[in-house]
Amino acid sequence: xxxxxxxxxxxxxxxxxxxxxxxxxxxxxxxxxxxxxxxxxxxxxxxxxxxxxxxxxxxxxxxxxxxxxxxxxxxxxxxxxxxxxxxxxxxxxxxxxxxxxxxxxxxxxxxxxxxxxxxxxxxxxxxxxxxxxxxxxxxxxxxxxxxxxxxxxxxxxxxxxxxxxxxxxxxxxxxxxxxxxxxxxxxxxxxxxxxxxxxxxxxxxxxxxxxxxxxxxxxxxxxxxxxxxxxxxxxxxxxxxxxxxxxxxxxxxxxxxxxxxxxxxxxxxxxxxxxxxxxxxxxxxxxxxxxxxxxxxxxxxxxxxxxxxxxxxxxxxxxxxxxxxxxxxxxxxxxxxxxxxxxxxxxxxxxxxxxxxxxxxxxxxx
Amino acid sequence: xxxxxxxxxxxxxxxxxxxxxxxxxxxxxxxxxxxxxxxxxxxxxxxxxxxxxxxxxxxxxxxxxxxxxxxxxxxxxxxxxxxxxxxxxxxxxxxxxxxxxxxxxxxxxxxxxxxxxxxxxxxxxxxxxxxxxxxxxxxxxxxxxxxxxxxxxxxxxxxxxxxxxxxxxxxxxxxxxxxxxxxxxxxxxxxxxxxxxxxxxxxxxxxxxxxxxxxxxxxxxxxxxxxxxxxxxxxxxxxxxxxxxxxxxxxxxxxxxxxxxxxxxxxxxxxxxxxxxxxxxxxxxxxxxxxxxxxxxxxxxxxxxxxxxxxxxxxxxxxxxxxxxxxxxxxxxxxxxxxxxxxxxxxxxxxxxxxxxxxxxxxxxx
Numbered sequence: 001x002x003x004x005x006x007x008x009x010x011x012x013x014x015x016x017x018x019x020x021x022x023x024x025x026x027x028x029x030x031x032x033x034x035x036x037x038x039x040x041x042x043x044x045x046x047x048x049x050x051x052x053x054x055x056x057x058x059x060x061x062x063x064x065x066x067x068x069x070x071x072x073x074x075x076x077x078x079x080x081x082x083x084x085x086x087x088x089x090x091x092x093x094x095x096x097x098x099x100x101x102x103x104x105x106x107x108x109x110x111x112x113x114x115x116x117x118x119x120x121x122x123x124x125x126x127x128x129x130x131x132x133x134x135x136x137x138x139x140x141x142x143x144x145x146x147x148x149x150x151x152x153x154x155x156x157x158x159x160x161x162x163x164x165x166x167x168x169x170x171x172x173x174x175x176x177x178x179x180x181x182x183x184x185x186x187x188x189x190x191x192x193x194x195x196x197x198x199x200x201x202x203x204x205x206x207x208x209x210x211x212x213x214x215x216x217x218x219x220x221x222x223x224x225x226x227x228x229x230x231x232x233x234x235x236x237x238x239x240x241x242x243x244x245x246x247x248x249x250x251x252x253x254x255x256x257x258x259x260x261x262x263x264x265x266x267x268x269x270x271x272x273x274x275x276x277x278x279x280x281x282x283x284x285x286x287x288x289x290x291x292x293x294x295x296x297x298x299x300x301x302x303x304x305x306x307x308x309x310x311x312x313x314x315x316x317x318x319x320x321x322x323x324x325x326x327x328x329x330x331x332x333x334x335x336x337x338x339x340x341x342x343x344x345x346x347x348x349x350x351x352x353x354x355x356x357x358x359x360x361x362x363x364x365x366x
Numbered sequence: 367x368x369x370x371x372x373x374x375x376x377x378x379x380x381x382x383x384x385x386x387x388x389x390x391x392x393x394x395x396x397x398x399x400x401x402x403x404x405x406x407x408x409x410x411x412x413x414x415x416x417x418x419x420x421x422x423x424x425x426x427x428x429x430x431x432x433x434x435x436x437x438x439x440x441x442x443x444x445x446x447x448x449x450x451x452x453x454x455x456x457x458x459x460x461x462x463x464x465x466x467x468x469x470x471x472x473x474x475x476x477x478x479x480x481x482x483x484x485x486x487x488x489x490x491x492x493x494x495x496x497x498x499x500x501x502x503x504x505x506x507x508x509x510x511x512x513x514x515x516x517x518x519x520x521x522x523x524x525x526x527x528x529x530x531x532x533x534x535x536x537x538x539x540x541x542x543x544x545x546x547x548x549x550x551x552x553x554x555x556x557x558x559x560x561x562x563x564x565x566x567x568x569x570x571x572x573x574x575x576x577x578x579x580x581x582x583x584x585x586x587x588x589x590x591x592x593x594x595x596x597x598x599x600x601x602x603x604x605x606x607x608x609x610x611x612x613x614x615x616x617x618x619x620x621x622x623x624x625x626x627x628x629x630x631x632x633x634x635x636x637x638x639x640x641x642x643x644x645x646x647x648x649x650x651x652x653x654x655x656x657x658x659x660x661x662x663x664x665x666x667x668x669x670x671x672x673x674x675x676x677x678x679x680x681x682x683x684x685x686x687x688x689x690x691x692x693x694x695x696x697x698x699x700x701x702x703x704x705x706x707x708x709x710x711x712x713x714x715x716x717x718x719x720x721x722x723x724x725x726x727x728x729x730x731x732x
Contacts, residue, residue, distance in 0.1 A: 239627035
């Protein structure tokens with residue numbers, strides 16, 4: 001029980017749900033039951049920088065474990081096998097990973113590859129009968145449909161939805177402590193380096209700063225205000241046409257209108273550092289986060305004072321919670337399923353349209 | 367010399383120019399020469415809340431002195447006469463203030479009346495041969511022309527242009543410490559109270575929040591970036607149509623583009639408190655002010671650390687400096703003349719047009 005108590009302390013901000021196996025899909029987790037609950041056994045697809053970060057974070061997890069890898073680079077696979085004791089039978093490449101269907105050691109695949117590849121990869125994972133965790137993805141409808149058809153979860157890697165200071169602001173908002181919500185401001189950006197990276201290729205990234213970092217302000221506007229926007233306006237600025245080719249946005253300002261009358265003012269950029277700020281203003285009080293979506297620790301305050309919830313590695317917290325969502329049917333405070341991801345992408349489409357037309361674009365997120 | 371030394375300490379951020387009488391216009395100041403320099407003798411027109419604040423601040427001044435009043439309310443005049451020892455011969459009402467022309471005790475009139483009255487009042491003051499200091503005003507061209515024709519100064523009550531932390535940021539920018547300037551953000555607003563006040567009358571205020579408080583973000587964008595904008599887009603939100611009648615704006619978001627590629631994102635509102643923030647971001651560093659334009663003390667920091675310039679009552683600093691601009695031909699670091707005020711008002715016209723058309727409005731500030 002000691003380790004369970006330790007875990008309870010670590011995830012103090014979340015509610016522990018006792019292990020109830022919910023569906024036949026998770027039946028193979030029975031063999032992986034621990035005193036803390038069933039463990040989600042995860043294969044990571046794409047062994048780049050963020051994949052490494054998730055893998056390292058998962059070492060802190062009690063309810064999620066790295067059990068497999070999918071990569072096109074044999075040398076990377078070898079390194080990961082050694083570091084994380086992954087057996088050969090749990091290693092795949094991009095040709096053969098459909099065989100994961102027959103692997104009882106893997107419950108879910110976390111897809112961490114360039115954006116443009118997600119659609120096909122997610123559909124193949126779903127068809128292999130495994131749950132999917134995915135970073136943002138274009139053409140999300142097909143992914144959502146494929147996962148629904150295969151009766152597997154599709155979750156989006158929204159680590160901020162489990163971050164303790166963020167959740168405290170959401171709790172305060174839900175309890176009316178800010179009064180009527182009036183304004184959200186999100187500034188998301190950094191100065192991008194290497195001009196040859198996939199993030200600066202329209203083909204691989206599906207866009208520019210907006211798809212990569214601006215999306216944090218889009219999603220933040222939604223979870224901080226607690227509504228979905230109904231219109232968007234946007235203005236693009238491009239100061240470096242060599243680095244930022246057509247279709248790859250450098251700097252976009254955008255504004256969102258919400259059904260309750262709140263407005264949001266946001267900035268997405270690959271051209272500036274010193275940005276990572278959220279500000280929520282209501283008739284009775286405010287909240288500020290800065291940094292607001294970096295890997296942490298997040299810092300912030302409200303009209304009542306500094307937020308002091310302890311920092312837990314975001315990716316660890318996310319994987320603990322996603323394990324419970326998938327294996328125990330836990331309902332997260334802020335949704336993290338594929339339909340949520342779809343909403344952010346529809347807003348991005350609206351932003352690009354608003355840039356193109358120069359007008360106000362109505363949004364219908366369904 | 368002791369009082370001079372004391373003054374030098376107080377206005378440490380400014381440069382003292384030795385008194386040189388520049389023109390026949392200021393010849394009557396000779397009789398008012400002090401060891402600190404010639405004193406600007408000021409009549410205040412409009413004895414409301416802000417007029418009282420300016421009068422009190424001027425008690426700290428060495429180079430400016432309240433010597434007259436103009437008001438339509440005899441009881442107010444009496445109270446001010448007692449408080450500031452103003453003789454009967456220096457008191458005027460709105461019918462007879464043209465006679466100020468014959469009053470050698472008054473060099474300048476500070477017009478602090480509702481916006482819509484400024485034009486006629488300023489023109490009458492100019493025709494009476496007195497310098498004019500004025501808060502923001504619609505139809506500024508006529509005022510600028512009248513003051514030019516009468517060979518008097520027209521200065522706008524830009525107190526922030528003399529504020530020490532603001533000037534330090536401008537110094538750092540001019541010396542390249544922020545690198546290339548990329549982004550400015552200004553949030554200006556407060557929740558307005560009494561629905562019957564002149565600020566909520568289209569006739570008297572000439573607009574709504576934008577004319578009163580949003581203008582701080584407009585002007586701030588210009589002095590923080592150090593350029594004049596070339597385009598504007600804007601989005602209006604009105605949640606209370608009872609309090610905010612047609613033509614009186616409640617909440618407007620607006621975006622400005624600058625010739626050097628910087629963009630600005632601003633909010634103007636009469637609906638929210640907790641706003642008064644400037645943020646300037648460049649390729650090498652940043653500056654933040656919060657509060658940024660309130661009566662102070664202003665607080666702020668840059669990438670190099672906290673700004674520690676001492677607070678001096680803004681209106682006192684402004685009047686000391688304006689005395690030197692008018693009587694000693696001192697050149698301010700950031701211009702405060704009528705043409706500057708005109709630029710802000712042209713931008714406001716552009717914002718209202720952008721709200722109306724929903725499109726991007728090109729600005730030509732000349």
